[in-house]
Each structure stands twice: as structure tokens, then as C-alpha cells.
Amino acid sequence: MAKGDAKARTHTTRAAPEPAFVQLLTPEGDRVEHPDYTVDFTDEEYRSLYHDLVVVRKLDAEATALQRQGELGIWASLLGQEAAQVGSGRALRTQDMAFPTYREHGVLYCRGIDPIMPLRLFRGVDQGAWDPNEFKFGMYTIVIGAQTLHATGYAMGVGKDGKVGSDDGEAVIAYFGDGATSQGDVNEAFIWASVFNAPMVFFCQNNQYAISEPLERQTRVPLYHRASGFGFPGLRVDGNDVLACYAVTRKALDDARHGQGPSLIEAYTYRMGAHTTSDDPTRYRIASEVEAWQAKDPIKRLRAFLDKQAIAGDDFFAAVDEEARVAAVDLRERVLTMPDPDPRSLFDHVYPHGSPELDQQREQFSTYMASFEGSGH
Ligand SMILES: Cc1ncc(C[n+]2csc(CCOP(=O)(O)OP(=O)(O)O)c2C)c(N)n1
Numbered sequence: 543m544a545k546g547d548a549k550a551r552t553h554t555t556r557a558a559p560e561p562a563f564v565q566l567l568t569p570e571g572d573r574v575e576h577p578d579y580t581v582d583f584t585d586e587e588y589r590s591l592y593h594d595l596v597v598v599r600k601l602d603a604e605a606t607a608l609q610r611q612g613e614l615g616i617w618a619s620l621l622g623q624e625a626a627q628v629g630s631g632r633a634l635r636t637q638d639m640a641f642p643t644y645r646e647h648g649v650l651y652c653r654g655i656d657p658i659m660p661l662r663l664f665r666g667v668d669q670g671a672w673d674p675n676e677f678k679f680g681m682y683t684i685v686i687g688a689q690t691l692h693a694t695g696y697a698m699g700v701g702k703d704g705k706v707g708s709d710d711g712e713a714v715i716a717y718f719g720d721g722a723t724s725q726g727d728v729n730e731a732f733i734w735a736s737v738f739n740a741p742m743v744f745f746c747q748n749n750q751y752a753i754s755e756p757l758e759r760q761t762r763v764p765l766y767h768r769a770s771g772f773g774f775p776g777l778r779v780d781g782n783d784v785l786a787c788y789a790v791t792r793k794a795l796d797d798a799r800h801g802q803g804p805s806l807i808e809a810y811t812y813r814m815g816a817h818t819t820s821d822d823p824t825r826y827r828i829a830s831e832v833e834a835w836q837a838k839d840p841i842k843r844l845r846a847f848l849d850k851q852a853i854a855g856d857d858f859f860a861a862v863d864e865e866a867r868v869a870a871v872d873l874r875e876r877v878l879t880m881p882d883p884d885p886r887s888l889f890d891h892v893y894p895h896g897s898p899e900l901d902q903q904r905e906q907f908s909t910y911m912a913s914f915e916g917s918g919h
């Protein structure tokens with residue numbers, strides 16, 4: 543059976559109907575009004591939002607290419623999720639703290655972290671760390687959902703330090719995926735954040751898949767409905783609409799910083815690429831599903847809006863493309879000058895003080911590695 547053939551699939555497709563969500567910008571680039579949410583951007587701010595979406599996508603594509611060329615161990619692409627990440631990332635105020643998964647390169651960019659940092663991490667060299675306190679952005683977390691507990695504990699601390707209750711208050715956002723909602727950690731985080739009224743925003747990027755597992759294997763109810771069972775508000779936003787993602791996140795963060803407790807945002811989006819570079823999505827999802835989501839592309843719709851409103855024209859779009867290209871070239875050059883990671887370094891940083899078992903494993907591995915050295919392999 544050919545790849546992409548619907549009959550090969552074991553789950554039902556999600557062709558339609560479109561779920562109800564907060565939307566401010568249609569896929570065609572038309573502004574729609576919403577009774578509770580709006581944005582008030584200047585033309586310059588709209589252009590800068592577009593700039594960030596394009597740059598983030600280009601850097602991500604370059605990282606995928608670098609992995610394919612053997613420069614990175616693995617890469618988790620954000621393709622298709624740029625609006626959810628840039629919209630929510632730009633809604634953060636300087637004092638707010640974010641806890642990411644392994645896919646939040648767009649939020650990392652919004653926090654002002656050098657975009658080479660995650661590439662360093664995925665190359666396996668130990669230079670790829672940023673100071674979470676300096677940038678108010680935690681380390682990437684591979685253990686699914688664990689960061690929601692870290693975030694909730696941090697947010698409870700913010701509350702105990704008396705940093706909520708005013709415009710200067712601090713709010714905390716935790717990013718996670720649809721698959722993560724099935725983890726015990728996430729559900730525990732919901733409970734703790736709720737009963738301690740922590741200044742938390744749970745930002746779930748529902749990209750429809752947890753690797754190959756489709757959404758219907760995680761839930762029988764819309765994910766945002768889960769919030770009510772834990773006693774806090776939840777809403778669904780069009781995750782491919784950068785304006786809506788910005789507006790709902792800004793409001794949720796402001797509510798949290800003013801002492802109104804946690805909330806859950808489900809950003810309804812789609813993972814346009816593979817789960818990671820180790821995955822082949824044509825084995826578990828159909829081509830027509832991907833095509834249907836291409837029509838809802840987050841960048842195309844903002845570009846259409848800017849064009850229709852005469853906020854930007856061809857010269858601007860070309861200049862942004864050129865800036866993105868230059869940034870990608872710079873990223874590539876910097877990766878290519880990085881040292882090769884030493885495979886033995888995988889034993890470092892496991893425990894702060896080491897262990898006899900680890901020392902023994904390191905020794906065995908070194909002997910194994912030595913058998914290749916000098917053999918031309
Ligand atoms: C505790 C734990 N279980 C399993 C895995 C393996 N794993 C890595 S990514 C992933 C799927 C996560 O899906 P989702 O939460 O929807 O996030 P997405 O990758 O779609 O952004 C799984 C199961 C893991 N990293 N950690």
C-alpha cells in the first residue's frame with residue numbers, strides 16, 4: 543500500500559468540522575471580532591510579528607537540514623506551530639517565567655536567547671545551556687510533562703514571595719503537548735496549581751499527535767474542557783492565528799499575575815513536519831490531512847492580512863526573507879565551527895558526584911571506543 547494511502551490508517555481522520563475556538567484572523571487573512579479578545583498593535587508591531595514568524599521558521603528549517611547532514615544528533619521541528627509559539631512568547635512580560643518542552647524554539651527566540659543554543663544541545667556538546675534566571679526561560683525538558691510540575695512549584699514560590707497582585711506581578715507559563723495531558727505529572731501540576739491558586743498559565747500546543755499517537759488516543763473530550771475538572775478556566779484558541787494566541791495568552795498571564803490563579807490554553811494547531819528527525823510521519827498519517835492544514839498556515843495568513851491592510855508590501859516581505867536567509871547562514875556557519883562532541887561525555891552530568899556504576903560503565907565504553915581509534919573507523 544502506498545505511503546499516504548488513507549486505507550492504511552488505523553484511526554479516523556480529523557478532516558472537519560472546525561472546532562470552536564478564539565480566532566482573530568481567518569486563514570484568508572481577514573480580521574474577525576471577538577467579544578472578549580482583541581489586539582491593538584501598531585503597524586510596526588504587526589510587521590515585527592511577521593518578521594519573527596518568518597525568521598523562526600527559517601532557522602528551524604536550517605536546523606532540520608543540519609541534522610540531516612549529520613551535524614546534530616536529532617531535531618524537533620516547530621514547523622506549523624510558529625504562531626502558537628511567537629504569539630504566546632511575545633505575550634510574556636519581561637518578569638514572566640517560561641518552562642518549555644524540547645520544541646519551543648520560537649518561544650526561546652522571543653525570550654532573546656541566541657538561537658544556536660538548542661542546536662548545541664542537540665549536537666551533544668555541553669555548551670548549549672542558557673541561564674534560566676537571566677532569560678526567564680527554563681531548560682528544554684525531554685521528560686514529557688515534567689516541566690509542568692517544575693513550573694507549578696516555581697509559580698507557588700512566586701505566590702509565597704508575594705510577587706502577585708499587581709501589574710508588576712510575575713506569572714509563569716508551562717508549555718506542553720496534547721500527548722503530555724495524559725501524563726500523571728501534568729494532572730498533578732493542574733491540581734497543585736489550582737488548590738494553591740498559583741500564577742500559572744498551562745499552554746498546551748495541541749498539534750494533533752504525540753509522535754504517532756493521534757489526539758483521539760489521548761482524550762474523548764476537548765482538551766481545554768479538562769480545566770473545569772480541576773477548578774480553573776480553560777479555552778481553545780486557533781493555534782495558527784498569531785493574533786489570537788497573543789491575545790489569549792496576554793490575558794491569561796495578566797489574570798495570573800493579578801492573583802486570579804491558573805488557566806489552561808489549548809492552542810489548536812498542527813505539527814506540519816515529523817515528530818523529530820528520527821520519525822517518518824507518512825507511516826501513520828494521510829497526505830490529505832497535511833494538505834488541509836497547509837491551507838491554514840500561520841505565516842501565510844498574517845502575510846495576507848498585512849497585504850490586504852496595506853501594512854506591508856512586497857519590498858518588506860522580500861527584506862524579511864533576506865534577513866531570515868542571512869540569519870540561517872550565520873547559524874549554519876556557527877554550527878560548522880563547533881567541535882565534535884566526545885561520545886564519552888554522555889557519562890558527564892548524569893549525577894553531580896558520579897557513582898561507582900557510572901565509572902565502571904565509562905571505563906567499559908572507553909575501552910570499546912579505543913577499539914575503533916586508530917582503526918580508521
Ligand atoms: C515520560 C516520557 N514518556 C515518553 C517519552 C517519549 N516521548 C518523547 S516525545 C513524546 C510525545 C509527546 O507528544 P506531545 O506531548 O503531544 O508533544 P509534541 O511532541 O507533539 O510536541 C513521547 C511519548 C518521554 N520523552 N518522556
Ligand SMILES: [Mg+2]
Nearest residue numbers: 719720751752
Ligand atoms: Mg503533540
